[in-house]
Amino acid sequence: MTGADLLLVRFAEIGIKRGNRKRFTRALADRIRETTEAFGAVRSVRPTHSRILVELDPDAPAVARRRVLERLTDTPGVHTVSPAHRVAADMEALAAAVADRAEQIVARRNPATFRITCSRSDKRFPLTSDEIARELGGAVLARCPGLRVQLKGADLEIGVEIATLQHAYVYAERLPGPGGVPVGTAGGVVHLLSGGFDSPVAGSLLQVRGCELTPIYFHSFPLVGDAAREKVIDLARILSRRQRRMQLGVVGFTEVQTTLRDRCPADLLVVLYRRMMLRVADAIAERLGFDAVSTGDALSQVASQTLPNLRTIQAVCSRPVLRPLLACNKEQIIDTSRRLGMFEISARRADDCCSLFVPRHPRTRARIEHAERAERGLDIPALVAQCLERTEWIELSCGRVCEPEDAPRA
């Protein structure tokens, strides 16, 4: 990456979406611009037919340039990224550049085999891709006699792209991105976020499928301390790195929980809490014009996640409830959590509102009529309205909390 002039971004599934290609490419370029702007190291983001070229500012500090690269490798819609150098499109300059690159890498990690991959965007270039690759391969061998050519599974791949008749790009790495489609192209979802392991991972998967998240968190202060809220903010910050802007709703849930505790059977409480949460999420989605809500549910993991309970919970929601982790094992979830840097946050000790007042053995097969009977006599619309009213909105952008929200509680 040291001293790269630009980053070559290859898109993932965007390539095959013929009709929508332009829209997806533009969305990806926009997301790249928005989410790297704060680093101050990007000069321009230019979509071309098959690539997005992210031009770096050569005077920006190394840390800022590295952060741009890190961001791109975590940007939904990105298939791979290659830090590249701009070289004049003539064989002499290319041979020198390619051999230099090979020499540096040989000194660093001692590969045994290599290949040159060449492509021409400008077909007027006098040599074919194969001819170019062969000639440049010769230049590498002349400089690094210890290397052998191997076309499949080489230790080192040096790429050359002839962009125009004037210039070409040389790169030696392909760093994988998350793939998928750009955030926002699928629309917005209201996402139920907690301080646990699952829901942040679920949110990140939905982002890779193009969802823009509006997370909401149910906070029962003072029954649950603000350390729990802090965890959620930290997790939302990580998710917000992929979005220019994110609103995190902290829903005041205390009164709902105490009301349900006072008036409903204890073994149904978890299911009833979840029904209230979905009602609130549904109402917020209604206001925001979103078509879905989402959760981190994984089938059979805890009591509220049996099929009968999922059905009873879902019955109150008019929108589809997206559950990307439904069929995931805990190990997969934890792996992703670690990879995204969420694990240490989720592992922090803090209380959780879902366990409040809940008996040791909650009901695993609550039918819809059980729940409805338990809720009879409650003014549900009033409770939902109260939750909406007691929602604190925290604005996040690109990994940071925007408002100074460390002011003392009013």
Added chain:
Amino acid sequence: MRVSAQLLPEFAKRPTMHDAIYLDNAATTRTDPAIAAQLAEDSLRHYANPASTHRAGLAARRRLEQARETIAERLPGYRVVFTASGTEAIHLAIRGAFGVRPRRRRVLVSAVEHPAVLRAAEALVPLGAEVETIAVDAAGRVDTERLEARLAEVGEQVAVCAVMAVQNELGTIEPLERVRALLARHAPQAFFFVDAVQALGKIVFDPETIGAHAYAFASHKIHGPKGMGCLAVREPVHLAPLLTGGGQEFGLRSGTPDVPGACGFATAFVEAFDHAARHVRHLESLRAQLAEGIARIEPGAVVHGPGEPGGCSPSILSVAFPGRRGEQVQHALEAEGLYCSTGSACHSAERKPGHVLRAVGMDPVLAEGTVRFGLSWTNTEAEIERALEIIAAALPRVPARATIA
């Protein structure tokens, strides 16, 4: 984290120390006025304990963690542990690493290490450590051939090896990548510690490429708050703590963290680290200006340290006025309003040539006449010009050969 000018107290806008020219920046620096103001503000507003679980405590914790993140993202792969000084960071690294390597007893330190490193190593002797010093050449550079020969013999037994990034008295840049390669070959289990206190912002160095296990930094050398340092330890972290108690800083350094100090340090770290290349260009030009000026004033003056480009930190000019006493030169300059030091001000109570000048085998006459100028990126060409006028005026007043027996 810039503060508006109106927050600055009146005195902060004026130059310090009665318009004296301060060229003792290797000893310590003036706290950046904006950081000082921020420090005052944070001390009054964000004073909660970051371990408290109420909202004020959580806010303090977030500030602390943001400061940590700010530094850590510049040192990928390293965990940042805040300490109260560079010295404490050094002790945590050397003693902490030795403590978790019970089967290896040898501690290698370069002969020109800062006393904090030497004393930390000595403190391990009662615990069974065998401390060896690595010789240096006349410019203060670690003799890597001798190091290699020694490592070939005892490499397996080495617990800790400490070589600094920039020598604090001479400015010598040590060949850390070479040391790292030798350790990788002969002593792969050894903990490689780098005291980077004098390097931060003053040379361009890439901690990742050097690949040491830990680096110590001090805030006050880069215009940050006093009483703040940190140790950057490569993951996975395996160190024994020096201070135990509340288990703060990942259990590596108990004691309530200094949140305002950490925030100020992080701000200073960014300025130093991100703009190191620019600082170096500026410092190189100031150092050349100062060295050339001194050569004109006193043709017999001798500049210490490596002479070749890139061999010496541009922040330090260590120069001998043969036949004079460094202390008297320092005081004569001080009388005219120019601050510098003899050798290293951190421990300048010593009268005889310090361990560094002895280690490089310096002629005692030169050693005695040595003065150290410590430059900062905040110094200006005009200040150096003025400093040279002061040197020209003051030097003839210092008796030559007067004290040489």
